[in-house]
Amino acid sequence: MSSLQAHTWWSRAGRRLLVVPLALLVAAAATGADAVTAPAPAPESEAKETTPRTATPDRLRYDVSLRGDADGSHWTGRQRVSFRNASDRPLREVYLRLWGNGDDKCGTPGKPSPVKMSKVRGGTPGRLTVNCTALRVTLPKPLARGERTAVSFDVSITVPGRNDRFGREGAFRFLGNALPVLAVHDAKGWHLDPYVSTGESFYALASDFRVRIDHPSTLKVPATGRTWTRDGKPGRTVTHSVAHRVRDFAWAAGPFRTATETSPGGVRVKSYWAPNTPAAGVRLNRKDGVAAVDRFGKEFGRYPYGEIDFVMTKKFGGGMEYPGLVILGTTEEGSAVVHEVAHQWWYGIVGNDEYGAPWLDESFAQYANARFYGWDTRDCWSDDDWPSDRTALTNSMAYWAKHRDEYHLVYTAGSCALARLERTIGADTMARLLKRYARDHWYGVSTTADFKKAAQSVTDKDLDPFWKQHRIR
Template sequence: MPSLPAWPSRAVGRLLVVLLALLAAQGGTGVDAVTAARSEATTTTTPAHTATPDRLRYDVTLRGNADGSRWTGRQRVSFRNSSDRPLREMYVRLWGNGVDRCGTPGAPPPVEVSRVSGGTAGRLSVNCTALRIALPKPLARGERAVVAFDVSIAVPERNNRFGRDGAFRFLGNALPVPAVHDAKGWHLDPYVSTGESFYALAGDFRVAIDHPRTLKVPATGRTWTRPAKPGRSLTLSVAHQVRDFAWAAGPFSTATETTPSGVRVRSYWAPGTNAEGVRLTRQDGAAAVDRFGEEFGRYPYGEIDLVMTSGFGGGMEYPGLVLLGTTEEGSAVVHEVAHQWWYGIVGNDEYGAPWLDESFAQYANARFYGWETRDCWSEVEWPSDETALANSMAYWAGHPGEYHFLYTAGPCALADLERTLGADTMARLLKQYARDHWYGVSSTAEFKKAAQSVTGKDLNPFWKLHRIR
């Protein structure tokens, strides 16, 4: 096992918060003209194997029971085939079934889909996390189709990204989302508890959540809450160009502030959460969203929700919403906010190349806190020749004791790249790279090519040394 980087004690504390987040994971109403132009730029070139289905539009209605532990509703997904090849089927990923798989007799899986329209549903596969839907006729390039289905969601009795903590419910990865098809075929990777399996294309969500008035419901997107039937409220959310939709429910305390750049930061915390930790999280979260907006491109969603409890282990990121275990030391909020860019805005196959979000987010985290990274690479000791930063989750899930390299060696490698290129050049590289992949999908090969394009130095020895293959 390698030593941790020689960072200050406060920095190491922050790093440990993020590593705890890793362990815990185991068990506007519109976009501005510039952002819209970026979105179009990522979708106008359509090679035969381009990622599809894209231009996703979700319309969802949900109704929660008295304590927010069960949700039922209807989900409609409109999509386009952007590939040159006809699309004869699509797959929906039910990631909420990842831990429980297909359930047990008398205890069905947490997420169930029924009454499918717009196609013919097959049998659940990949441990009940994938549902094939055969389309009525082949969908040609540029054509759109719609599938819809009823969805039933039972929140598991575990403290997890999809789970509960006392009276508080977390619904991360609860809504089904379409799988991605690209040059590798359909991405039907298995669920992993260490890290993430989630690979999704950006889309627009319109979600109406009917819930008891006693529950606050933070959610992805810009949200408004209004009275509904007696004793109930309706929370409406609109989210443009996001890869997933998450929400929480519970008797939270709340506060709202607006950053200097105009981002609305809504904080939600459970009673009993350390007051100083809440203050630090709100302070650092608001500062981070503006800081990263300057470094990587303006935050496009208008609002971000920080959901804090003392019992949640670590942190978990979703578009416009982060779940945070919060103590007197604060939380992993800066790392999770960085994920709004590295995974959220600049997408990647989180199963195939998790370093592209975890290492980049932790590098941003280190820069935010001003950690000293000059000598941290010298302390990296690889446990075997197979260990490499660009490994997939298939490797890391089989070597969970090595997964921390994405949080330690990964940001150290990027810090070394900064020293190799120069700080100003690295800053320009990341900002341009984010712009070029805004709402799109990144890959290791594309990042290496982009880095090589900004320098006359041969970077091949660098990639070899840092095991970015």
């Protein structure tokens, strides 16, 4: 879910919040959808949506060392990413995505972009493009199939003043999408889509991260992966994190209060909250979050990362998911914690192109959320919900960014469509479908075509009329 301020729908039966990013969708300015995209070779660029041809570069490993300033507003360090060419074609270049520059773009002379790279080794950097969110690095020589290489660089990160997934709230810093990550090349070519604040633009392959974060001891630092701390120089602490097969790495920093518990299923749950966060909401998030990670583990496959961190503040808008870490705006009634935990499977473990097909993570996460709370979805569907013939559940963020007042359909109509599919094929069959679908795409990438094919394979009913009615194209 986007970190935008959330519009809240109440479910009296569930007595919980159905969080839908609606209130600020109209006001949120989407970055231009006409930004430069690198051309793909002609035969691949004409491919229709199926399971992506071998996506590359893969088997990525990020080694990162960072040092933070006194309050966690500025971070500097070195980053190295090693990777393999999984494609049959030689790999001549790679692209790094600097998503942290998405809102500020290329900045101004007095206010430069928040994320800067320098001293690139392992390739020759070009100009920043796509509003300073993409950097082409030409490799010294073409990388043949199966060969590995690495690119390294210095990185400088300044946390913006806004309260956002990459931003701050009071003394607390959120560093989502702050680290540069490699773009993906698949059947559609290089994915160099523009940044959108309404929803997500992100598409990444499962990667390994080893991150060393040197910070003042007054700051607690929740982070993706299994974390532990060591004493650093006087007054400083080093937080280490190791994360395997994750699609991104995020962290936060601040004088958080903390608590750690282990779910009945064996997952370590670490909670971090600002002191002014409503205590009742913190308790509810911890209770529901622990229950959700175990329940979804049973429904979709055991949670593989061992640890998940909940970062809670009073004024953060809505919620935002990252592998092993979620940021939650928390009231006395709790937050979108269950929805964000569901994202650990739907986008995290079962990946998708979040710009090209956002319904594959948001609709699935909200469907899981509705099931968790037992909401009545029998009358949730109405064909009158569709504003025009061009509106489809499977539209990309290029469409939703231009029609921000319709984006809530990805949550509302999307989860409802999956609930109706459950009633169409039967609850037991739907449960088997999702568990098998997650297994078949574990750490991989799913597409709409993949899901339609999988759903049709478990029933004798012709689902073509269902897809048409629910605008799953």
